[in-house]
Amino acid sequence: MKEEIVIAGFGGQGVLSMGKILAYAGLMDNLEVTWMPSYGPEQRGGTANVTVILSDSPISSPVLDTYDTAVVLNQQSLDKFEPKVKPGGTLIYDPSGIHRLPERTDIRVVPVDAMEAAIELKNSKTYNMILLGALLKCRPIVEIDAVLRGLKKTLPERHHHLLPLNEQALRKGMELA
Secondary structure (H helix, E strand, O other): OOOEEEEEEEOOHHHHHHHHHHHHHHHOOOOEEEEEEOOOOOOOOOOEEEEEEEEOOOOOOOOOOOOOEEEEEEHHHHHHHHHEEEEEEEEEEOOOOOOOOOOOOOEEEEEOOHHHHHHHHHHHHHHHHHHHHHHHHHHOOHHHHHHHHHHHOOHHHHHHHHHHHHHHHHHHHHHOO
């Protein structure tokens, strides 16, 4: 098993955090893992993406031209990464802020209204966890329990009281996908 994933959007949407949590979950499930972030000098508002590879055998390189799965959170990312999803792969996107829908017919396209769901949960910071839940539903590459342990490892202890809300967001994303 080898899954090559890109997660892309604007800085501040939790793109890098989502990738880091996924990478930690892979480690918790005893997988080989790479996590390679890419972002501009802007802290928030600039484009950001992260490549995560999870495999049950050694990974030769973290650099990829194509992906099994893309999770895109804005139009720029959709335009850039839709063509890079391998035929038969999966594209997960949030339609809020997207003005041109995905056009490919040789991949699985999954719209997830994560922004609306985050508003429903009354916490915009659950946005990325909703999308991560959708990813886990479409591509069950790690166990949700490993994701929760990875989240606990990446979240500062002062925020551990938010773990139940994040679990709720993960499960909401799984429902939506």
